[in-house]
Amino acid sequence: MSVVRDGEGDQATMHVQSGVAAPKKAKAARTPDPTRFSPTDLGAWGFLLPFLAAYALFMLYPVGQALVMGFFDWDFLDITRRQWAGWDNYRRMFWGTEMTWSVDHLVVLRVIGLALLIPLARSWRKGSLPRASIATLAIMLVAIFGVILGIHPGEGGRWFDSQFWLSFGNTLLFVAMSTPAIVGTGLALALALNRPSRLTGLLRAMFFAPYVLSVAVMTLIWAFMLNPSLGLVGLVGDWFGATPINLLNSSTWAMSAIVLATLWWTVGFNLVLFLAGLQDIDVQQYEAASLDGANAWQKFRHVTVPGLRRTIRLVVVLQVIYSFQIFGQVFIMTRGGPDGATRVLIQHIFERGFRDFELGYASAMSVFLFIVIILVSVVQFMFLGGEEDEA
Amino acid sequence: MSSTTTTEVPRSDPAADLRARRVHLLRKHVPTGLLLLLAFIWLIPVWWMFSLSLTPNELLQLNTQILLPPQVTLDNFVSVIQVGLSGRWFLNSLIVASSTTLLTLIVSAMAGYAFARLKFPGKKILFPVVIAGLMVPQEVMFIPLFLIFEQFGLHNTHPGLFLPRVGIPLGVFIMTTFFAAIPREIEEAAEVDGASKWRIFRQIMLPMAGPALTALAIFTFVLTWNDYLWPLVSATEREMFTITTGLASLQGNFAQATELGALMARGVLASVPLLVMFVIFQRQLIRGISLGSGGK
Structure with missing residues (x-):
């Protein structure tokens, strides 16, 4: 800044200098002197204000408000029914009458969950992850699968909101089915497309x-495609x-059909990310592997997978987040049916909130979904990230 | 070329030579051919929607399992535009998606420039707070948002539909990353000339940001056009539906199967702007995805 004040006539030489000789000096001068920009940079707030206003009003405030509303009995229509409810909404979600605990409740799911302790134990021994995070994760697994999921209503009892468990279970089922299917197909397609060809x-x-x-277009196409007398799938x-x-219309197949339609609809997103990741892998690594006599599988295992680790983590985490948010496909195609076989959590939130006007309870459920998404994302980042360090 | 070589080579060899060539050609072209076939199969459902939309409704009563219209007509499109609200919904979507895109571009470019280039107190805290917003799914906020817009009386209006998306930090993230990658030397010359930050932003940075802005614009437009949950909650009057919520409202009702052609025509109407944009701006859209996901 001071240069300008010194003399306007020197501008031409300054241009040359800044282009050629100055960079080193400028770099050295820039970092230690925070006041260099300060006079004009107060204007920074001018640049930021429009976005920050929208961000605060349409993002920060609603998130905070959702947390608060979860503790209220908040009826949309009847303003007199807006009062502090404490943990009632959460109690209604998670609890029931005649609650009891048994070893064999949801036993398959819980055994699978507890089996995750085995890979954890292995990485504990190898020390490939910070032990504190392994311990946290192990405690969480034991708490969730060992203890919490064993709680259920005993004889003559019932959940306060069994629909909540049904729809949350279906959301989890969709996540568990769609994530490997869509990520796997995306990766397979990317590998097949990743070759020098004009058609790529x-x-x-x-x-x-x-x-x-x-x-809405995707559901329009697939609802009729899957119709046995009208659609092409029936023809095939x-x-x-x-x-x-x-x-x-089949409670056995409806969820699979939704997963399939969703795969068709969104796999391109993962394909694009995987292709970008593959192009970042150094071709020389493949050549070196070929010279060492590696076959296609070995190249995939020892060059592609390590080189893609960051991308794989990104794609898996994003896919899980998107899958947790499933709503439109099922809401339009099946309305959650048949017999609730495809009813997902956001549909439940939507109907409790905007059909029954229980906005407090609906908020509590959306906060729960948010926490689950964050926890699962964090765990994935730790897990998939740790292996990256190891590689 | 190949035929002349094979005739000149001695008798015993041509078979082997041909086989080797064939293997080579097969290796080279069969995977591409198979992929191309798969890609065409992949697009059959979309093709089918177009075909049905061009088929007279009477013929669809007889058979819908067709790949080509036995008889082409535009009647379905004419009826969709004349009857019902689809034209209105289409217009709503156009207004909402364009407004969201324009506002997002302005707001994100400015904020992105500030985060990438300007120094101000609190930046180290503010930027992570903004980026953390990327993690928040729409579903967490839509109930309080509903109440805010209720208070301002903005439901069933266009601003009610386009304002909430302006607060999503994806654009800021993309623009900050982009501006941060521009070499400083370019602005330093202007700074020396005494140009204000605003002028540097408008006359130097913005023109250079063309590619990132295009990517962000396409991406935002597509996402907004396809948005489902918020318009479903906010615009409850039929006149204010977007084409996405409108089209959804017509489904799940099997009486519609008798007017399948018109329904598919609505689907085409809802898709054409995006498919056209996709064909033209394919690279930018795909780049927007890579940028927006934190990939490269």
């Missing part, structure tokens, strides 16, 4: 295209002699 760009665009369709089924059933 075209193929990528073709697989990506359904992603730009809106959820005929060729193979399958009995035509409407997958969306």
